[in-house]
Amino acid sequence: MSTSLATMIRLRAVQNKIRNLFEDLDDNSYRLQFHPDLSPAGWHLGHCMFIENYWLHEVIQKNNKFTRDLARLYLPENCPKPERGPKLPRLKKLLADIHQQQDENDLMLIEMIPPLSNHPLFKDEYIENFIIQHYAQHYETVQMVFNQMAIKRDKRKHQPRQKLQSAPLCRNAEKIPADEYSIGGESNMSYDNELPQHKVQLNSFHISQRPVSNAEYLHFMEHKGYSTENFWSKEGWQWREQNSINQPEHWQQNEQGDWYGINYQGAYDLAADEAVYGISYYEACAYANWAAARLPHEHEWETAVRNNLLHNTGQVWEWCSNTFYPYPEFKAFPYDEYSKPWFDDQHYVLRGASQYTRPEIRRASFRNFFNADKRHIFAGLRLVFE
Numbered sequence: 470m471s472t473s474l475a476t477m478i479r480l481r482a483v484q485n486k487i488r489n490l491f492e493d494l495d496d497n498s499y500r501l502q503f504h505p506d507l508s509p510a511g512w513h514l515g516h517c518m519f520i521e522n523y524w525l526h527e528v529i530q531k532n533n534k535f536t537r538d539l540a541r542l543y544l545p546e547n548c549p550k551p552e553r554g555p556k557l558p559r560l561k562k563l564l565a566d567i568h569q570q571q572d573e574n575d576l577m578l579i580e581m582i583p584p585l586s587n588h589p590l591f592k593d594e595y596i597e598n599f600i601i602q603h604y605a606q607h608y609e610t611v612q613m614v615f616n617q618m619a620i621k622r623d624k625r626k627h628q629p630r631q632k633l634q635s636a637p638l639c640r641n642a643e644k645i646p647a648d649e650y651s652i653g654g655e656s657n658m659s660y661d662n663e664l665p666q667h668k669v670q671l672n673s674f675h676i677s678q679r680p681v682s683n684a685e686y687l688h689f690m691e692h693k694g695y696s697t698e699n700f701w702s703k704e705g706w707q708w709r710e711q712n713s714i715n716q717p718e719h720w721q722q723n724e725q726g727d728w729y730g731i732n733y734q735g736a737y738d739l740a741a742d743e744a745v746y747g748i749s750y751y752e753a754c755a756y757a758n759w760a761a762a763r764l765p766h767e768h769e770w771e772t773a774v775r776n777n778l779l780h781n782t783g784q785v786w787e788w789c790s791n792t793f794y795p796y797p798e799f800k801a802f803p804y805d806e807y808s809k810p811w812f813d814d815q816h817y818v819l820r821g822a823s824q825y826t827r828p829e830i831r832r833a834s835f836r837n838f839f840n841a842d843k844r845h846i847f848a849g850l851r852l853v854f855e
Contacts, residue, residue: 470586471578471581471586472578473594476594476597476598477575477579479601480600480604481571483601483604483608483829484571484604486604486827487514487607487611490510490608490615491510494511494560498510499514501554502553503614503618504613504614505550506550506845507550507617508550508553508614509614510614510618511557511563512543512557513607513611513614514564515539515543515557515563516543516545516607517607518566518570518571519540520543520600520603521603521604522574524599525578525596528590529585529588529596535570542556592657594657595657598657598658601829602830605826605828605830606830609825612733613825613845613847616719616731616733619732619734619735623736627721627723627737628723628727629727629728629738630738632727633683633687633727633738633739633741634741635684635685635688635690636684636685636688637688638685638688639679639682639685640677641678642676642854643675643678643773643778644673645673645674645675645676645769647673649670650669650768650775651668652771653667653834654832654834655834658832659832659834660807660835661802661803662795662796662807663796663834663835663836664799664800665797665798665799667797667798669768671769671772674769675854676765676769676779676852676853676854677762677851677852679781679851680744680781680784680785680787681756681849681850681851681852682741682744683742683743683744683745686717687728689756689759689760690716695714695755699758700755701751701755701758702751702755704751705749705750705754705841708751708841709751709752716728717752718747718844718845719732721736744781744849746847746848746849747845747849748849749841749842750817750842750843751841751842752844762852762854763790764788764789764851764852764853765787765789765852770787770820770851771834782821782822783823783824783831784823784849786819786820786826786837786848787819787820787821787848788819789818789819791817791818792814792817793812793816793817795808811838816839817838817840819839819846822835823846
């Protein structure tokens with residue numbers, strides 16, 4: 470059975486979206502590494518095509534003609550991030566090659582017949598959805614690269630038309646009663662770490678209706694949140710001191726002392742009521758301690774979303790209190806290394822989505838995860854009040 474028209478439209482849409490990000494980029498910028506935790510933007514473009522070919526040809530058809538010579542560049546373990554940019558082909562050539570290969574793969578998926586279509590990875594269009602979601606994740610990562618590019622190029626000259634003013638924390642919260650709740654995703658659309666669906670027992674809790682805003686976060690900064698050690702964990706304070714952290718990653722301050730933000734388009738005025746982002750898990754915990762609150766466990770967050778109690782869940786990724794771990798009866802799929810290496814008690818879960826998150830991965834069960842010190846991601850926080 471061939472891939473459905475609806476899925477093919479979704480695949481082509483996300484392929485076009487990530488290619489379109491490079492329309493106005495030059496060869497130099499597309500190769501540069503703007504942040505130690507991020508590959509050059511162009512590497513993500515080539516890597517996505519490599520992974521599509523890896524599954525559709527090398528794994529399913531046992532044919533590595535499209536991947537054999539590229540594995541040394543596009544498999545992360547084979548090429549350190551600083552070495553990736555210089556090894557990329559010219560942008561125009563890469564875009565042309567990708568467009569041609571995607572056309573051929575799309576045609577193959579539409580015309581697919583047995584025995585190819587009988588491969589178990591095509592059951593319920595699993596591998597097509599896996600590839601679509603892989604593109605979606607790297608689409609957002611490329612936006613992170615562009616954000617870092619703009620930060621590096623900013624001259625701190627922006628004059629906000631509307632200056633950001635601080636505001637006290639709004640404590641409007643929704644109560645979730647103690648009960649047993651369902652957690653987890655749907656098998657054909659979810660990654661292995663979202664499965665299986667299972668029940669969890671939760672105590673009663675109150676969770677904030679909205680994520681912490683820019684104005685509320687500035688209030689924390691003005692009340693010595695970054696200079697009061699008691700708000701911070703031991704590891705968090707050490708990290709803050711060593712890295713001279715005093716504001717969110719994408720915030721800048723001009724000579725007049727006014728705060729403004731940086732995104733992929735450059736400098737912009739920070740809206741008081743929009744969710745703050747660009748903060749690490751350490752900063753999120755410090756804010757929660759200052760506010761006499763805590764971060765939600767991911768089960769609390771998912772339960773509140775499934776009960777339609779949270780607002781603005783698509784503005785920022787939201788740090789949760791717990792580390793990334795396997796659900797009971799977890800089974801690695803479609804390969805061991807997708808989730809298992811990160812069950813190391815060093816990666817913290819984030820839930821929700823940012824303004825750059827594609828619809829393909831916007832779901833209540835999706836689990837993002839990063840180390841506690843990462844702030845180049847579009848991450849903010851929501852609070853639980855005892």
